[in-house]
Amino acid sequence: MSMESDQSPLQIRIHEPLCAVFRRRLKAEGQKYTPERAQILDAIIKLDDVFEAEQLQDELRRSGFRVSKATVYRTLKLLQDAGIIQQVLLDAEQARYQLIYGRTPRDLLIRVDTNEIVSIDAPELTELCERICREHGLALQGRRFQIYAAGD
Amino acid sequence: MSMESDQSPLQIRIHEPLCAVFRRRLKAEGQKYTPERAQILDAIIKLDDVFEAEQLQDELRRSGFRVSKATVYRTLKLLQDAGIIQQVLLDAEQARYQLIYGRTPRDLLIRVDTNEIVSIDAPELTELCERICREHGLALQGRRFQIYAAGD
DNA sequence: GTCGGTGCAAATGCTTTGCATTGAT
DNA sequence: ATCAATGCAAAGCATTTGCACCGAC
Numbered sequence: 010m011s012m013e014s015d016q017s018p019l020q021i022r023i024h025e026p027l028c029a030v031f032r033r034r035l036k037a038e039g040q041k042y043t044p045e046r047a048q049i050l051d052a053i054i055k056l057d058d059v060f061e062a063e064q065l066q067d068e069l070r071r072s073g074f075r076v077s078k079a080t081v082y083r084t085l086k087l088l089q090d091a092g093i094i095q096q097v098l099l100d101a102e103q104a105r106y107q108l109i110y111g112r113t114p115r116d117l118l119i120r121v122d123t124n125e126i127v128s129i130d131a132p133e134l135t136e137l138c139e140r141i142c143r144e145h146g147l148a149l150q151g152r153r154f155q156i157y158a159a160g161d
Numbered sequence: 162m163s164m165e166s167d168q169s170p171l172q173i174r175i176h177e178p179l180c181a182v183f184r185r186r187l188k189a190e191g192q193k194y195t196p197e198r199a200q201i202l203d204a205i206i207k208l209d210d211v212f213e214a215e216q217l218q219d220e221l222r223r224s225g226f227r228v229s230k231a232t233v234y235r236t237l238k239l240l241q242d243a244g245i246i247q248q249v250l251l252d253a254e255q256a257r258y259q260l261i262y263g264r265t266p267r268d269l270l271i272r273v274d275t276n277e278i279v280s281i282d283a284p285e286l287t288e289l290c291e292r293i294c295r296e297h298g299l300a301l302q303g304r305r306f307q308i309y310a311a312g313d
Numbered sequence: 314g315t316c317g318g319t320g321c322a323a324a325t326g327c328t329t330t331g332c333a334t335t336g337a338t
Numbered sequence: 339a340t341c342a343a344t345g346c347a348a349a350g351c352a353t354t355t356g357c358a359c360c361g362a363c
Contacts, residue, residue, distance in 0.1 A: 041337055041342060062327080077345045082328060101248060101256035101353085103327055118293065121302050129293055137289075138308050141270065141281055147310035150273050154306050156290050158299035193317060193362055214352080229320045234353060253328090255352055 027054060027093060027110060034091040048074045049084045050093070059097050059105045059117070059126050098153070099126075116154040129156065179206060179245060179262060186243040200226045201236045202245070211249050211257045211269070211278050250305070251278075268306040275312065 031050055032042045052068040053060070060068075062081050069076050085106060088094045095115060097105040109115055116134060118127045134154060142149040183202055184194045204220040205212070212220075214233055221228050237258060240246040247267060249257040261267055268286060270279045286306060294301040 080344060096253055098250035104253035131289060137283060141308060142310045147312055150309040150311055152308050156293060156304050157302040158294045159302055160299055195318060232319060
């Protein structure tokens with residue numbers, strides 16, 4: 010009923026650049042917004058897809074930046090903590106990541122024959138998740154949904 | 162039209178013991194049904210849950226068997242190929258596994274506060290998966306669905 | 314008796330960490 | 339100037355592999 014109240018402290022400014030979000034978060038934690046971190050976030054935005062640490066480093070190199078693996082991994086962790094990216098688990102070999110800030114879905118359709126990955130939109134999934142949590146008396150925190158399919 | 166034909170060679174005998182399934186598969190591939198492999202499958206059945214390689218080895222030890230990690234991993238791979246178990250990806254740290262042969266669901270509800278894992282039953286998910294694949298003109302191969310939730 | 318299987322220890326590959334140096338604030 | 343961040347190389351850890359010996363068929 011009190012929909013106008015300010016119970017939730019997070020006011021998302023929809024079109025705020027991601028780098029500003031990241032910068033703010035870092036400042037709040039007493040951490041620094043370095044060129045490396047800025048470049049890594051830029052590269053992630055350019056990739057605009059599910060990516061692995063190595064691909065990210067490649068993209069950085071392509072843009073003319075050399076960042077060490079150590080820094081890549083450290084920054085990926087920071088970005089996860091900031092809620093900007095999320096791990097995507099496709100297999101046990103290595104972790105992948107995906108931009109999630111300001112985006113609703115991260116449900117994936119994975120073509121096992123071509124390794125192509127497509128985002129799918131399934132609003133009823135959210136309802137389903139909420140219903141299941143309600144039945145268990147729990148609060149929904151998130152979900153991971155992947156469909157594996159092959160062509161023709 | 163020729164539904165009575167023997168196009169599909171697999172005739173699943175519903176209550177056939179898993180070890181028989183495994184044994185048959187191994188024989189078909191010219192591989193051997195060793196005590197280690199039998200014990201590993203037994204231990205998996207006893208665990209009856211999502212498990213990691215280390216837990217499996219512990220269960221084996223508890224039953225009085227010493228099997229090397231190498232053999233554990235090699236057998237886990239065989240069991241996956243045989244369609245008896247499946248990897249469950251909960252985090253990037255390590256792989257987990259789960260018995261799937263003869264079981265429909267492997268959808269999980271994960272309590273982030275207690276790390277408890279519960280299987281959930283959601284038949285409408287299957288329909289959803291099939292519909293999405295149909296829309297993309299692809300054949301459904303499998304799915305991975307996990308809900309993350311917290312108590313109270 | 315033959316191959317395939319096992320254990321061991323070494324190798325692998327992704328990810329993390331210790332440390333001296335560099336740099337954002 | 340300070341304190342966190344970087345790069346490098348070494349360490350960690352789950353998983354895989356090479357090889358000599360063993361055992362299921």
